[in-house]
Amino acid sequence: MPVAADPVPRPLDHLALLGDRSAPALVDRTGMLDHAGLEDAVARLAAGLRARGLRPGDRLGSWMAKNRLACLLPLAAARAGLIHVPVNPQLKHHQVAHILSDSGARLLIAGTGRAATLEPGDRPEDCALAIEEEEGPALLSGDERLPPSAADPSELAAILYTSGSTGRPKGVMLSHANLWLGAISVAHYLGLEPDDRTLAVLPLSFDYGQNQLLSTWAAGGCVHPLDYLTPRDVVRAVARHGITTLAGVPPLWIQLAEADWPAEAIAPLRRLTNTGGRMSLSLVRRLRGLFPDARLFSMYGLTEAFRSTYLDPALIDAHPDSIGKAIPFAEILVVRPDGSIADDDEPGELVHAGPLVAQGYWRDAERTALRFRPAPPASIHGGTAVWSGDTVARDAAGLLRFIGRDDEMIKVSGNRISPTEIEEAAIASGATSEAVAVGLPDERQGQAILLYARPSGAEADTLLRDWFRRNLPSFMHPARIVWRAELPRNANGKLDRAALRAEAAALKEEDA
The missing domain is CATH 3.40.50.980 (Rossmann fold)
Structure with a gap:
């Protein structure tokens, strides 16, 4: 490059x-x-x-x-x-x-x-x-x-909107430096070359969707943008253009792993990259079997810092549940609640420091202060860091394993969704006056939305589903709606979200 x-x-x-x-x-x-x-x-x-x-x-x-x-x-x-x-x-x-x-x-x-x-x-x-x-x-x-x-590289170049754990989507402020270094970093660790051809299937409003363009051009390569309708469209485009690099989110990879791939579509692929959620072990094995000569990159990131880690493809067979180590220009720390560094195999919060850290949320000082805070004392870069709210553990070899999210965000097909936004939408429909949205594990989408709601009338279910269909994109539609005459409350009279999340987990186990 x-x-x-x-x-x-x-x-x-x-x-x-x-x-x-x-x-x-x-x-x-x-x-x-x-x-x-x-x-x-x-x-x-x-x-x-x-x-x-x-x-x-x-x-x-x-x-x-x-x-x-x-x-x-x-x-x-x-x-x-x-x-x-x-x-x-x-x-x-x-x-x-x-x-x-x-x-x-x-x-x-x-x-x-x-x-x-x-x-x-x-x-x-x-x-x-x-x-x-x-x-x-x-x-x-x-x-x-x-x-x-x-x-000046420190000047703002873009605002990417992403859902927050409360309220409406918030705008992440990205500078020229954030985007430039993100492009160089990805081009470097993916090993992109001038003869590489990237099929850009991710939305350009998505941080990695935009980076498909920028990292390819940083390496002197060629981009082939594609708005696809079916997985077959992707397979055909790979074969037609001799695509070497393909990025996706787990739901798309599941569909592509189930598709019929002719030899002429498999042969040119050099690397596959995943973002927007962890791939299951069964999916990793299917992709490795289908594309034995392609390097499979598993990655973890958040819009507030673009990308934090990637797993060396040589390690994915032995460590399919790992999110790897820090990408170039990122400093990643696993931190205890008191700010000290967690020991090996001890769960802690993933904190990202360094020049990929965004500039905060557009015109939102309160939420910026919650997520963008001074780096832990052990940080080499210092300055402002992104405290992800995600719990990870680091093994003795320095590889990170994702454990869970501390906030209530729901992630469907790589899209971060605010439960509050779903609940407000449900109430706006007139079908319910109270609702609680919960994320459930889902193999195809990463998570699926379960909505608890109290009906406002006899036709509440039909009204609510029709309203979601007309007013929200499909990835924000509840996969399941549970209607209750009353929703549980805690001692303060607030809706008991913890109880509903526990109940949702039990429902998932019963379905399994």
Whole structure:
């Protein structure tokens, strides 16, 4: 790869300058861009965004399919001095409205279909709308070009929205340095090369989804973006383009492991990477049997620090339940409640320090103070660290094992979901006045949502399921609803969530 594991960050848009100018950088339905074309397209798009009246520091929202414009925006927005706010294409209009309002976005670029779902008031008055099909071609093909930026790497480059354990999604602030070092780190430990071809199937609003682009370009390689409908679409794309690198979340890997893979699709794959939840032992074994020559990378991360650990593929057969060791630029500590370092095999909280740590939550000092705190005294980097809330244990060889989450977050198919958001949605439907959401272990999705609710009428079940279907993406739908005349309460009169979680665990055991 053209860039070694060098800890000195640069402006994010400089990633467009790293590859061999004549080598392919992006292949999509409209054709191929080589690395010279990538740099030119980023320069034109950056100028086009400025021509829309946007100024450095403005937030730019994007809510669209995984097309050329969407792939170029992370670099072009950075070159124009803007703060990119990519929105998950699966979100519904009211969720998008919250992100636009909270971020203070000045422009939203969206496809015609998605833009049509926006209702009056969803978009702030000072947030303009650009329809991708109408304005995208002009943004990409203007005559003006912006030169590579001279941004301070500490400046903000993006806000990625992720659910919190309470309330609505919060925006994680990422600097040029965070994103640059994340790209270099992943390119380095995956061993990406200029002849690598990455099939980008993860959403670009997802931290690793965006990194699919950035790490590949850092290595001088080529990205093939794909919005797929079925696992078969992924298999065909791998064979058609000679894909060498494929990233996924456990539910997708389960589907792909069950798919029919012809020899021409298996042969080019050099590495498989997993994020968004731990793979089961049976899944690891299926993938190792199906792709014996591909290196399988198991990884752990959180948006607040991008990525924390990875497991050397040479160790996955012997340690399939391990999340490995720290990635380049990350310092990982296992910490007791008093801040001291836990002994080998002693459970403790995973704390991440170093330059990959994000800048906090956008306009949310209270929640920032809870998650971003001074590093433990034993930290080499010091400064601010991310206290993950996740419990892990370190063995004598330094390998980490994930034990559980201390907070109540639910993680479905790699999507972090706030129980409060599910409960508020259920109450908003009118079908219930009280609800408690709980995550249950699920082999295919990582976790599934169990919702306890008190019905408000005879048709509550039909009303609630229909409301979820119309208003929330599928990964936020309860897999099971348990209706109760009354929900349990604790001594303070609050809903007894601990009792319901214990009951949910018992239900899962009975189902098993």
